[in-house]
Amino acid sequence: MRSLKWLAPISSQTKSKLRFIDQTRLPLEETYIETDSCEVVAKAIRKMSIRGAPALGVAAAYGVALAAFQYSGKEKEDFLNSVLGAIKLLKSTRPTAVNLFWSLERMMAVLNSNIEYGIDFAIKKIEEEAIIIHEEDIRMCDSIGKNGATLINDSTTILTHCNTGALATGGDGTAQNVIVTAHRQGKKIKVYADETRPLLQGARLTMWELTNLGIDATLITDSTATFLMQQKKIDVVITGADRITLSGYIANKIGTYNIAVAAKFHKIPFFVAAPTSTIDLNLKIGSEIIIEERNPSEVTETLGRRIAPYNVKVFSPAFDITPPELVSAIITEKEILYPPYETSIQQMFASK
Amino acid sequence: MRSLKWLAPISSQTKSKLRFIDQTRLPLEETYIETDSCEVVAKAIRKMSIRGAPALGVAAAYGVALAAFQYSGKEKEDFLNSVLGAIKLLKSTRPTAVNLFWSLERMMAVLNSNIEYGIDFAIKKIEEEAIIIHEEDIRMCDSIGKNGATLINDSTTILTHCNTGALATGGDGTAQNVIVTAHRQGKKIKVYADETRPLLQGARLTMWELTNLGIDATLITDSTATFLMQQKKIDVVITGADRITLSGYIANKIGTYNIAVAAKFHKIPFFVAAPTSTIDLNLKIGSEIIIEERNPSEVTETLGRRIAPYNVKVFSPAFDITPPELVSAIITEKEILYPPYETSIQQMFASK
Numbered sequence: 228m229r230s231l232k233w234l235a236p237i238s239s240q241t242k243s244k245l246r247f248i249d250q251t252r253l254p255l256e257e258t259y260i261e262t263d264s265c266e267v268v269a270k271a272i273r274k275m276s277i278r279g280a281p282a283l284g285v286a287a288a289y290g291v292a293l294a295a296f297q298y299s300g301k302e303k304e305d306f307l308n309s310v311l312g313a314i315k316l317l318k319s320t321r322p323t324a325v326n327l328f329w330s331l332e333r334m335m336a337v338l339n340s341n342i343e344y345g346i347d348f349a350i351k352k353i354e355e356e357a358i359i360i361h362e363e364d365i366r367m368c369d370s371i372g373k374n375g376a377t378l379i380n381d382s383t384t385i386l387t388h389c390n391t392g393a394l395a396t397g398g399d400g401t402a403q404n405v406i407v408t409a410h411r412q413g414k415k416i417k418v419y420a421d422e423t424r425p426l427l428q429g430a431r432l433t434m435w436e437l438t439n440l441g442i443d444a445t446l447i448t449d450s451t452a453t454f455l456m457q458q459k460k461i462d463v464v465i466t467g468a469d470r471i472t473l474s475g476y477i478a479n480k481i482g483t484y485n486i487a488v489a490a491k492f493h494k495i496p497f498f499v500a501a502p503t504s505t506i507d508l509n510l511k512i513g514s515e516i517i518i519e520e521r522n523p524s525e526v527t528e529t530l531g532r533r534i535a536p537y538n539v540k541v542f543s544p545a546f547d548i549t550p551p552e553l554v555s556a557i558i559t560e561k562e563i564l565y566p567p568y569e570t571s572i573q574q575m576f577a578s579k
Numbered sequence: 580m581r582s583l584k585w586l587a588p589i590s591s592q593t594k595s596k597l598r599f600i601d602q603t604r605l606p607l608e609e610t611y612i613e614t615d616s617c618e619v620v621a622k623a624i625r626k627m628s629i630r631g632a633p634a635l636g637v638a639a640a641y642g643v644a645l646a647a648f649q650y651s652g653k654e655k656e657d658f659l660n661s662v663l664g665a666i667k668l669l670k671s672t673r674p675t676a677v678n679l680f681w682s683l684e685r686m687m688a689v690l691n692s693n694i695e696y697g698i699d700f701a702i703k704k705i706e707e708e709a710i711i712i713h714e715e716d717i718r719m720c721d722s723i724g725k726n727g728a729t730l731i732n733d734s735t736t737i738l739t740h741c742n743t744g745a746l747a748t749g750g751d752g753t754a755q756n757v758i759v760t761a762h763r764q765g766k767k768i769k770v771y772a773d774e775t776r777p778l779l780q781g782a783r784l785t786m787w788e789l790t791n792l793g794i795d796a797t798l799i800t801d802s803t804a805t806f807l808m809q810q811k812k813i814d815v816v817i818t819g820a821d822r823i824t825l826s827g828y829i830a831n832k833i834g835t836y837n838i839a840v841a842a843k844f845h846k847i848p849f850f851v852a853a854p855t856s857t858i859d860l861n862l863k864i865g866s867e868i869i870i871e872e873r874n875p876s877e878v879t880e881t882l883g884r885r886i887a888p889y890n891v892k893v894f895s896p897a898f899d900i901t902p903p904e905l906v907s908a909i910i911t912e913k914e915i916l917y918p919p920y921e922t923s924i925q926q927m928f929a930s931k
Contacts, residue, residue: 421802422887424774434888481806489840536786536790539796544806
């Protein structure tokens with residue numbers, strides 16, 4: 228299963244398109260959307276039809292490629308401004324996941340350095356770069372899966388939060404791919420999946436993916452995880468990350484910090500799996516990360532059903548920040564990082 | 580607002596009835612049910628139209644009274660067996676809240692000690708006892724509110740879980756009445772209410788009650804609470820209890836233990852408010868408490884909307900156990916208990 232697929236033109240009459248699964252409709256409907264419009268991609272990111280930090284990076288790159296094709300008939304300066312406008316639009320969709328910005332920076336660099344050779348050449352390079360970003364993401368997922376699986380023993384029960392599978396990436400996933408890789412290696416794996424309020428990515432997406440892959444998965448409400456830890460039914464926790472600072476602060480789906488605290492209290496390893504593109508070289512501590520606040524209706528209405536009185540106050544941050552002292556290891560595609568992260572992250576980038 | 584009301588007959592042609600609010604329909608519909616049938620009460624308890632440990636005790640007592648009226652035309656032995664059957668039915672509804680059993684024991688004792696004076700006399704005594712249990716519950720709520728409010732300073736932000744208000748009791752509530760009493764004393768109180776998955780009693784019931792009472796309340800998802808603690812936005816946690824052991828283990832709504840761990844980690848006081856009838860004199864440690872497992876559909880379907888794939892495994896305990904070392908104080912109608920609870924609980928019962 229690939230959450231994102233680049234469709235080359237079938238004939239000279241048709242255009243390149245991005246095909247993506249509408250994640251808001253899962254698990255009850257498996258709906259795919261094909262579009263040649265950057266605006267449709269931006270809207271899909273904003274309403275979380277496409278979600279997951281690595282997937283956002285890949286989708287945004289394809290969004291720029293679609294914009295380039297859309298504006299191919301314009302004069303050079305108009306073309307440049309239009310594609311830069313598209314990049315700005317894509318940047319404005321979601322503020323926390325750094326992969327989005329990292330990917331758009333790369334696309335902008337390719338645009339800027341190739342436009343002088345003409346629009347057609349620039350478009351070709353832009354499309355190539357988006358495909359490269361996607362291919363890198365697929366390889367990154369494979370490597371994270373392999374690296375992370377070395378930390379998973381046979382007969383392990385793993386707790387995971389939100390969705391970090393194929394749906395969240397261009398490839399086979401990050402944290403979830405550690406689980407899947409260990410499972411494929413023949414290790415006996417059992418998973419508890421947090422439902423992940425408010426948008427229920429665990430219940431809707433992780434349970435859908437794990438069940439399709441034949442992995443023994445049990446759905447729980449978010450606050451049941453700590454009770455399972457108390458009952459000694461969780462061996463390891465693995466989550467993803469939307470942004471990591473240079474000293475190892477982890478921004479990830481709301482509820483991650485809660486699990487990290489509970490894992491610390493119960494002396495259970497807490498692993499984070501994420502590509503190195505998630506590490507924000509500009510930030511040191513967690514409080515520097517911008518936390519997106521989502522629409523209150525995501526809490527007060529579950530899949531369209533009102534669950535709270537009207538006009539109540541709601542506080543709904545999309546992410547929280549887990550400090551480095553609660554993180555046992557960060558699994559990347561390059562290596563597994565251990566504390567102190569300030570040192571290990573720097574060393575990794577230095578040896579690049 | 581009273582969640583339960585005993586309606587005396589209007590004429591000799593009508594019967595005594597119990598009137599209760601159907602809590603499964605809140606907050607969008609305020610529906611009241613009037614019944615003269617013990618079976619309807621038992622069913623309402625099972626499907627959580629009536630819920631909250633103290634309310635279960637009061638409702639069960641009235642259920643026995645309704646059964647006594649229902650079987651008033653029978654021969655003495657038949658009457659006795661039928662009412663005992665009704666008590667058995669009510670006992671079978673929910674296994675964790677001890678108030679239910681405590682109240683039914685009292686009703687059975689009244690039945691057994693008065694049946695020798697005739698059915699009519701026994702019925703009168705049974706009805707009286709149910710009304711006494713309700714009145715005691717109302718006074719208990721008032722005392723818990725007053726005792727607990729002494730622990731709440733001016734300008735305090737309180738986190739609460741599930742619903743412990745008027746809806747959960749025969750009176751004005753337990754933990755929530757501490758909040759309401761402090762508010763009425765003019766203390767500036769702000770409340771964060773956990774939505775409390777899976778049945779969303781916090782979102783549906785607590786937000787409804789607090790908003791109606793004009794208290795500044797903000798709804799959050801359950802896993803947001805720990806993030807708020809990290810941000811130093813919670814001063815105090817107060818929850819209720821469904822059963823307390825002699826050494827101070829607290830059985831309460833799933834998610835309570837999670838908050839207690841987070842409160843400990845962030846050095847925030849964690850208070851439990853519950854009537855002394857919640858203390859189970861037969862149990863010492865938490866693992867002796869039977870934890871009710873609820874139907875998986877409570878997790879996979881939110882207010883009738885499917886949120887997970889079909890046929891997935893679900894683990895859905897209704898309660899968890901918080902050990903005494905995480906509990907800063909237990910607020911009862913008699914006094915505030917402090918650790919070590921083994922000693923303070925015994926002393927309280929000895930001085931009774």
